[in-house]
Amino acid sequence: MSEAAEFIDFTLQREASEERARAEKEPGDGLRYYGASVGAVRGTIRDAGRKFRPLSHDQVTALSSELWTQPVFELRLAAVVLLQSNQRLLRNSDLTRIEGFLRDARTTALVDPLAVDVVGPLILGLTDQSRARAESILDRWARAPDPWLRRAAILAPLRAVRSAGLDADAVLRRTRAAAENDDSEIVQEAVAVMCTEWAKNAPGRVPSR
Structure with a gap:
């Protein structure tokens, strides 16, 4: 592990609670649980950002992948929070990496924040051809065999429903397709x-159910 990943892992293990781990474990997700709270995960990423700043785009994406490769829920959630916290650095090319995360997540506790708080704002911040390419990726997710990708395609624009930059027709079409x-x-x-x-x-x- 890199120094930053080791810091995050060590800190979250210190926040471990066996009782919380048992309560939060989701059957079938294949993950270990330390039992650290969401607040502890967010605080750890905030502290890591201060300790290892400034983080570049490549460092953020590499660290998120490093955390995600560990089959531990809190480390994967830390990867999501890291991307949330550095959303301004992300590019449409990062959707490939995020798609891999979504396919591997298999739990709403990871898929939903990735879709709503990372993918949605990322796409909303793009313009012109970059935005068009990103929207086409969401269209592909909406028709993918994987239900988790379809869920992400539906939920990605949730925070942007009130935004003037939202293409309502595209969102409705994608929701129905998914x-x-x-x-x-x-x-x-x-x-x-x-x-x-x-x-x-x-x-x-309202989209048809």
């Missing part, structure tokens, strides 16, 4: 979340 002929709870739950958001902010344009 949900078409799909009765999996993973996807339908995401559709329900988007329906609720649209009902509040764009009445009359």
Whole structure:
């Protein structure tokens, strides 16, 4: 492990709680749990940012991948928080790396913040051809066999529903494509979340379930 990854791992192990680990463990996700709280993960990434600053784009993405390769929930969540905290550095080319994370996550506790707090803001901040390429990636996710990718495609624009830069027609089309002929709870739950958001902010344009 790099010095930064070792610092994060050591700090989170100090925050471990066997009781919390047992309570938060999700069957079938294949991960170990230290039992550190979300607050501890966020605080650790904040401290790492101060200790190892300034982090460049390449350092952020490399560290996120290093953390993600460890089959430990808190380290993978730390990778997500690291990307959230450095979202301004991310590029549309980073969606390839994030797609790998999404395919491997297999739990809403990791997929949802990746989609809503990393992918969504990343794409919203792009312009012109970069934005078009990123949107085409979301379109591909919406039709992918993997329900976790379809869930991410649906939830990515959640924070941007009120934004003037949001292409409402594209979001509606992608949501319907992701949900078409799909009765999996993973996807339908995401559709329900988007329906609720649209009902509040764009009445009359609610995605069909």
